[in-house]
Amino acid sequence: MANLIAQNIEMCFDERQLFTIDRVQLSEGNTIYLQGDNGSGKTTLMKLLAGLLKPSRGTITAEGFAPLPWWRSNPLLGKAVYLHQHPYLFDGSVEYNLRFPHTFSDMTARELNQRTLAAIEMAQLTHLCKQTASSLSGGEKQRLAIARAWIMRPKLLLLDEPTSNMDKYSQQLVLTMISELQEFGTGMLISSHQACVLTSLCNQTWIIKDQTIISSGAAVNPANTAPINIQDSQYVIAN
Numbered sequence: 001m002a003n004l005i006a007q008n009i010e011m012c013f014d015e016r017q018l019f020t021i022d023r024v025q026l027s028e029g030n031t032i033y034l035q036g037d038n039g040s041g042k043t044t045l046m047k048l049l050a051g052l053l054k055p056s057r058g059t060i061t062a063e064g065f066a067p068l069p070w071w072r073s074n075p076l077l078g079k080a081v082y083l084h085q086h087p088y089l090f091d092g093s094v095e096y097n098l099r100f101p102h103t104f105s106d107m108t109a110r111e112l113n114q115r116t117l118a119a120i121e122m123a124q125l126t127h128l129c130k131q132t133a134s135s136l137s138g139g140e141k142q143r144l145a146i147a148r149a150w151i152m153r154p155k156l157l158l159l160d161e162p163t164s165n166m167d168k169y170s171q172q173l174v175l176t177m178i179s180e181l182q183e184f185g186t187g188m189l190i191s192s193h194q195a196c197v198l199t200s201l202c203n204q205t206w207i208i209k210d211q212t213i214i215s216s217g218a219a220v221n222p223a224n225t226a227p228i229n230i231q232d233s234q235y236v237i238a239n
């Protein structure tokens with residue numbers, strides 16, 4: 001089973017302490033709601049878990065992943081897919097963005113193609129397929145980024161304010177995709193200022209309050225822990 005474990009963490013920017021963490025664990029099969037006020041450190045925590053930032057103190061370890069390739073110096077990069085609030089999209093069409101990460105998957109070409117077509121349908125991107133990704137609205141970009149992650153079925157997914165720009169209709173579309181990933185066993189950390197359609201799926205809560213993180217709710221054993229290929233750093237950052 002894939003896990004990310006953060007222990008004895010202190011995160012500071014310059015002299016300012018943002019938060020400390022005794023221990024938190026994100027595992028396959030868990031869906032966790034990350035709660036916290038503006039500026040409390042939700043994005044920072046996700047970047048730490050994704051290996052995009054280093055903590056000032058403490059360790060973050062990844063378990064249950066394929067061994068690192070020789071050229072990879074950062075052991076966390078490529079483990080959890082990080083989906084930024086304002087997703088990074090490649091220069092190119094919507095379809096190009098959906099197909100770009102295929103080379104990092106061990107699914108067959110046929111399966112990837114089927115999943116891509118299904119994702120286009122589920123995220124209602126059919127009429128946007130040939131449009132350049134940079135010209136999409138904020139909500140459409142978020143839908144595209146979630147569809148891209150859905151195709152790849154990552155072991156762990158970090159969703160940073162995933163519905164912040166979405167209307168109710170779009171939220172329902174992504175709810176379907178996120179519910180499917182949950183059934184598959186993808187471990188997810190979902191940040192949101194306030195309860196939203198996706199936080200209703202969560203079985204644990206991490207609250208950032210008074211510069212520390214309180215975890216509540218029981219960890220859930222995954223229903224399905226079928227191994228899949230890890231994504232490359234390009235793909236992590238691309239999300």
Ligand SMILES: Nc1ncnc2c1ncn2[C@@H]1O[C@H](COP(=O)(O)OP(=O)(O)OP(=O)(O)O)[C@@H](O)[C@H]1O
Pocket residue numbers: 013014018036037038039040041042043044045193
């Ligand atoms: N690279 C950095 N250098 C200095 N300060 C930073 C840096 N990155 C983030 N911060 C500060 O750390 C604090 C937490 O930022 P972060 O983006 O993690 O909060 P957040 O909980 O995600 O906020 P929001 O809900 O508004 O998105 C903020 O005060 C921010 O200004």
